[in-house]
Amino acid sequence: MPYKAMLAALAVVSVALLSACEPDVIVHEPGVYKGKPDETATQEAAERRAQPLRDRALTGMTDR
Amino acid sequence: MARMKFLCDAERCIECQACVTACKSEHEVPWGVNRRRVIVMDDGLPGEKSVSVACMHCSDAPCAAVCPVDCFYTTADGIVLHDKDLCIGCGYCFYACPFGAPQYPQQSAFGVRGKMDKCTFCAGGPEPTHSEAEYVKYGANRVADGKLPLCAEMCATKALLAGDGDVVSDIYRQRVMRRGGRPQTWGWQAAYGTT
Amino acid sequence: MSETTVSDVQRRRRRSLLWSLALILSLSMLLPTLGYVMAQTGQEVQAQAQQGFGPERATNPRSDMWRGAREGQTGFTTQTGPYVTNTMISNVGETWRQFRMGPLITYGAWLLGAALALVVLVYAVFGRIRLEHGRSGKTIERWKFYERCVHWFTAGSFVILAITGLSLLFGRSVLIPLMGREAFAAYAEIGKLVHNYLGPAFSVGLLLLILMWVRHNIPNKVDLAWFKAGGGIFLKGRHPSAGKLNGGEKVWFWLGVFVFGLIVSISGFLLNFPIFGQTRETMALAQAAHAITSLLWIGFFFGHAYIGTLGTEGALEGMTTGRVDVNWAKQHHDLWYEEQIARGARPQPAEATTAKTGAGAGTVGQPSH
Known part of the structure; x- marks a missing residue:
């Protein structure tokens, strides 16, 4: 019984x-990044x- | 907005390793770093397929999620890039990436990792476009010139496709519709269809 | 007579109601599982059918290849390099990411907070354990110089490793908003280097601690009695006996230093030296073990540090100067004290600074403060 109780608790x-x-x-939103600017x-x-x-x-x- | 995607047509890939060579040569990637690699499944067995794998530029990129210094960012058209000035080489993105894309140059003994390096979709990184710093850190910026990644552009069998996900899927769908043969068959008919 | 029949009818009705309810309940649970039975037998029938039909009715080899790739089957690649893998899709990454960004960060923070709160609570409720008979003014040697050196080296590196490790785990949510990305990246770069170089040295310190103190840490019946008496903290007025190290210190030694130390050292070694061909699976698992154990250990460490400094009057000087007050020894480690005296150890007068606070040997029974 304690074994079962332990399993249940687990x-x-x-x-x-x-x-x-x-x-x-999570879709990483472009423009959220605040680091160095990257023009691309x-x-x-x-x-x-x-x-x-x-x-x-x-x-x-x-x-072709 | 377009989302940039890679797609490797396993029916056409002939494991010529040209994409790997082109990538290495275009970006002067250091020895031991492989931004792109070709994996052959069921090598030597019937139904053998080879697939060229690099960074897949995930929408929900695991590397960006686990990075302790938050050095990843996504361009407006879905290219996953990172800032090498912030990267500390902890290796977490390598654990998290399903495709094994992040690579590390080994700078010293005991396997200490250098700054992470990965496929940039030939879009450079957070340095002035076409500057020396950008080339040394991230490689050539072809996308800024209106060109697609070199690996895909020079693929001889046009197995590796790159570009706007809509265009790539259109091309691939048309191919699949032309294809004949049973699923067990491979060769010209399976790859190029009945022309 | 009629009353009994009515009650009989009622009872029967109630019983049938109960049985039908039980039947409905059990059927509602059992019937959906029929699907499993169908699927199971269906699979078997399909497998038999496939054996009968031969290769033409076999599964689509194209799908098989992609299915295999999705399941993490390995292939062949000509590329070489320390980080090149022949797995097309590795499934451990997403699992590890979910684990790290979800439960680990959330409950790790809760765990540390709870451990700190517990320490504060113990201090607020039970307060500092004073020397019951004040200072005797005489001291006895408890820790030798080399023991103190190893202890403080290990303790110092533990604190540094904890701070740098926690920075890597919680830095993105706590430190980046404070410091900004550039400053945090510079700090994390140094922190990672320090963590990686100090880690192995810390493991050596742990090994020395274990070798030095394992003979004092053999559990015995005295410890059982010590635990029953609440360790002298939770039950006032009870003075459980203890040898050189009491039950709590032995738990810290075996669970903290030995078990946690072993797990953290082995997993840290796997993560620190990626030159033995460890797979991503191994390293992700090692990271999980490293992080969980370290968080538990840091929580446990709060308790150790509290008891050793603020929680017990006269305890810290044993580890700083190496000598403890005789009254402290009698109160907390009576069996050890008697053993030392029996061995011929002579308590010496404390130095002027410590003697000033003590009220002298004669004032037994009077609190010094």
Whole structure:
């Protein structure tokens, strides 16, 4: 009986401990970083290069 | 907003290691550091497949979550980059990364880790674009020039795809639709379809 | 007569009600598990069918390969390097990340807070344990010079390792908002170096401590009585006997120094020297063991440090000067004191500074403060 009680207590404790796990997926928001500025990381830079990169993928990666 | 992605078409990858060589040469990666590697599954068995693996630029990057000095950041189009000036070489990102992307140059005895180095999607790092410092620390910045990562651009069989996730998945979906043969088969038909 | 039949009917009705309720309950729990039975038999049937059909009906080899990769199957790679792995997808990373960022950081902080609160509570409720008969003015040797050296070396490195280790665990949530990323990264870089170089030296200190003091730490019946008497802290007016080291000190030795020390040293060694081909699984596990044990140990250490300094009058000087007051020895370690006297140890008058606070040998029974 104490063995079972111990198991039960262990289960309760481990469930309680696991409840601290992050329930949500964190999508790291661009621009949250406060370190050294990186001009390639900004929204404007990404928008500027989006279309050229898309065109390049379509010309370079597709079968001829 | 576009999210930059890599995709390796395992039906086409022929384990030529050109992506690895191109990466090393383009960024002058030090010896012992491999930003990209080719892994062959079921080597020598029927159904053998090779896949080129590097940083997958996760949306919820485990490396960024566990970093004690918080040196990771994500560009607006989803490229995961890090600041080598902050990195202390603790190795936590290597434990957390599912793909084994973080690499460390060994600077001294007993395996003391140097600053972490990983695939940057050819987007440099937090230094002035095209500066000497950026090249030495993070390698070439091709993305700023409107070019895609060299590993993917020079892939001979076009197995390794890189770019806007929408475009990459479109290309791959069209390929899959053209493909014939049973799942057991491999070769031209499985990789390039009936043309 | 009629009353009995009514009660019989009532009883029967109640019994049937109870049974049907039990039936409903047990069925509601059992019926969903039928799915498992179906799945189990289904799997077996499928396996038999596959054996019968041959390779054409086998699982899709493409899916098999990706399934294997997802499960962490290893492949072959030509690249070499200390950090190159032939695993395409390693599953330990996400588990370790969840563990570290969730339970470890959350409950680690709670644990340390609770340990500190407990110490404060003990001080508030029981207060400092005074020397019951004041100072005798005579001292007896307790710790030799080399013992004190090893103790303070180990203690000092423990504190430094604890501070640098906790900085790495809690720095991002506590120190980065205070110091900023650049300053914290510079501090963490030095902290990591200090932690990595001091760690092995600390392990050597632990080894010396164990070798030096294991003979004083053999548990015996006196310790049992000591624990029953609450160690002289929680039950006022009871003076449990103790040899050179009491039961509590023995627990600190065996659990703290020996068990925790062993776990922390081995896991630290695995993490510190990644040159033996440790896999990520090994290192993530070692990190988990290292962190859990260290946090428990630091919590335990709060107690040790409190009892040795603030909690007990006259205890700290044994470890600083090496000599303790005779009255302290009689009060806390009576058996050891008698043994020392029987061996021919002569208590010597304390130095002028310590003698001033003492009221002299004659004032037995009067508190000195």
